[in-house]
Amino acid sequence: MKIDFKHNQSAHCENGVVSNLLNFHGLPLSEPMAFGIGSGLFFVYIPFLKVNYAPAFSYRPMPGFIFSRVSKRLGFKIKRIKFSSKEKAQATLDQELAKNNPVGLQVGVYNLPYFPDEYRFHFNAHNLVVYGKEDEQYLVSDPVMPGVTKLTAKELEKVRFAKGALAPKGHIYYPVALPKTFDLKKAIRKGIKHTCKDMLAPVPFVGVKGIKFVAKKIRKWPQKVGVKKTNHYLGQLVRMQEEIGTGGGGFRFIYAAFLQEAAGILEEPKLIELSKELTAIGDQWRDFAVEASRLYKNRSKETDAYNKIADKLEHIADAEKTFYIALKKAIR
């Protein structure tokens, strides 16, 4: 059995699932739109939480938040179920597919057979859609893949019940009670306001302040934890920034695309200018990643090199602060 589901490759897994599922239900929403309305742009630094032996950085809100916010702002509900029993998890999936309902699943990346080996890490907040079952194989639309793929029941069970931080526990979700009409303008405004609030939050580890805080730390790390660990930490920062499904520099470009689309819908030409500004900031993030990776590769001993990239990051934080303040004003 195969549901007539359109797979669209996307830059980020959660946006992609949201956009593809809503498109299926006759609510056309591009990936940048889902990202913007769901306020997907974020930054948080969690020094006491260690991931792969380095402090945790995240460029995105908690998994699931983007979809929840989109649903709240467009006025529909999401049915979410987690399981302790693997059998029940599969039975529920089969039932939904029989009802011609494609579903979103949260999965762990480590055991996904179609990912290149380099991408196999214990990261449990990946998202994909299952849209059918043929010859005991599930038909899978993984939004970061160019085309659709297949997984056996066993393979799917393994990734749905991956363990560790953010364990998916078979998490299955799909939109319900979709409205006939919805207020896109209002939803866009709400999404933008929320992002500005998050990024300008008066909390040291969050948003623009969080980015500044990390810049300060980069200056101190070489003395405090040694060059080797500093490089490893920087590597983590860049990986979180640019890896599939997490994003950072790439996220700025998706958000800039959203602002461009929003400018037309809200008839607010100021947003086009702001979109350009954010594109420039995204380019700066990429420059930062290039410098940081060079430092990592060449194992520079001079602490001045670390100060230089810290300057770069601080500069980004300042540019973003100006940007969010202007964005907040433009939307009022």
Add this chain to the structure above:
Amino acid sequence: MKKEEVPQDESCFSDTEMKEVIYAVDKDGKYDKALSSGWETKTIVLDKSLEHIEERKAQAIANIKNGIQSPIAYFMEEHRMDIPTLASYVGIWQWRVKRHLKAKPFQRLSAKTLQRYAEVFEISVSELKHPKF
């Protein structure tokens, strides 16, 4: 980023059909999806983090040979896990897993506990006890 600047470097995708989506602007400044075959910067940090795991693995092997650590330490690195992840997979408290990574406490593990580790690593108990490096 401009469309023509989207990196097309060699990466782990090179041998596959996989490409990544990146949003970039065209000549008229309009945003659209573009495909990237990889970016050197990302490849560097990915390779480095894999190197880091290899170093940890080599260290674990040395420690096992010197009778400091148990084979669990090796298999944990082999599966790219850290202690919290492994503890979650076997369903044993972290402080106990930490103990099981040491050579001596490992000797005293019950057959049942060994079986649980072996299942997670998808090997037999004898392979767990006598790993081949």
